[in-house]
Amino acid sequence: MNLASLTTLRVGGPAREFREAATEAELIDAVRSADADGTPLLVLGGGSNVLVSDDGFDGVVVRDARADVSLVNDGACGGLSITATAGTPWDGLVAQAVASKWSGFEALAGIPGSTGATPIQNVGAYGAEVSDIVSIIRTWDREDRQVRSLPLIKAQFGYRDSMLKRTMTDGPWGPTPRYVVLDVTFHTRMASLGAPVRYQQLATALGVELGTRVPIIDVREAVLALRASKGMVLDAADHDTWSAGSFFTNPVVADDALPEDAPRYPSGREGLVKTSAAWLIEQAGFTRGFAIAPGAPASLSTKHTLALTNRGGATAADLVALARAVRDGVRERFGITLVPEPVGVGITV
Known part of the structure; x- marks a missing residue:
């Protein structure tokens, strides 16, 4: 089984063994058997938050097929x-x-x-x-x-x-x-109205003030429209969605580590603020559609700088090279190291 077909980035080499679990008992048995044999194990869901090596995975890949x-x-x-x-x-x-x-x-x-x-x-x-x-x-x-x-x-x-x-947990493979x-x-709870809107971009899209409660169906439709405008809703025909979504998490840093004009949001941690990874990327000179070389098969999304995308034919190595270029550029400009959100499988950004 080639893992590229099971991930939203559409990269990744073969698995030594692939098992699909149709019941909880089958899922547990697959995990328990791999552990008992000392075999590397990867439990795969929707494949939207992983970056799999071009060499694949030399172990057992288990996919949960239950949808109840x-x-x-x-x-x-x-x-x-x-x-x-x-x-x-x-x-x-x-x-x-x-x-x-x-x-x-x-x-x-x-x-x-x-x-x-x-x-x-x-x-x-x-x-x-x-x-x-x-x-x-x-x-x-x-x-x-x-x-x-x-x-x-x-x-x-x-x-x-x-x-x-x-x-x-420790195993022979790490x-x-x-x-x-x-x-x-x-x-x-049952309710036709959602929680008070807490995000300005969503409030603007809904045409309401922050803190307003609106019908949950309207919230979902507005969120889907916002995500689609950023290439964050899966569409096989749109290469901007051949991604792992937001590739870097928003950094949580000391307030004085940021320029005065940087966006700041509550972090929930004393003395620290959360800022926008997309803002840092853009201010470091990386624009939408940025690629290491013209025509390269991996680039930033043309809709959102926080997504790394496969334009068709990209390898995991192509995406890692792009991620490192962006990470290093932001670090050089701001002294902040972006942290990848997807899990690397046999590969490190």
Whole structure:
């Protein structure tokens, strides 16, 4: 199996072995068997947050093919609980939530990938994060070899971060994620209006003031339009969407590390502010469509400087070279080192 066909960047060499799990038992068995044999393991969801080496993966790749959503609690007691298996496509779940008036999902529309990946990265957009609605994450603990449920407080969510992302287990092939997500339970409520709009660009698109509550269907449609304008909604015919979304996270730095005109946002961390990686990239001289050489198969998106894209025929090495050029340019200009958001598989940016 060539992994390029399973990732949104459309790069990556072959896997030594590929297994697709149709049930939770099959998923756990595949993981447990690989661990027992000392075989390198990659659990793959939607492939939207990985950059796979051109050499591929010399181990077992397991893909969760389950896509089940169940209503655990109907909201009669004031709350609504929904459980989705890890393989459930995230944007499909958001669409179902909006149609069902399950509030809290709407601003996270259009994000590619699987539901199981969302709490690992604590995905977020337009003033919302998945940690706002996560209740319980059921996992397979590879170290203790048992199913373990992690309540919200144990997830230790941060900006594009969680305990799941940080916690590794040792193996003969090096550190690897300890927990494999089996399903995620979300807690929210029935509502036709979304949470107060917290992001200025979204408020502008909706034609309202910050803090206004608008119908969740309007929020989803506005978010999808905004993401599409930046090439952030998957479209096989649009090379600007052959990407891993935002390639670098927004840096969290000391306020005095930034120029006066740099954008600043609350970071939730004392003495630190969050700034825009896209702004830093643009101010360092990298424009939309930038490529290392004319006609190169990897370039920045023509719609958004934060996305690295495959223009057709790019290799993982092409994308790494582009990422390093951007990272080094920003560091030289501002003294800030951008951190990649996608996970490198057999490759380091």
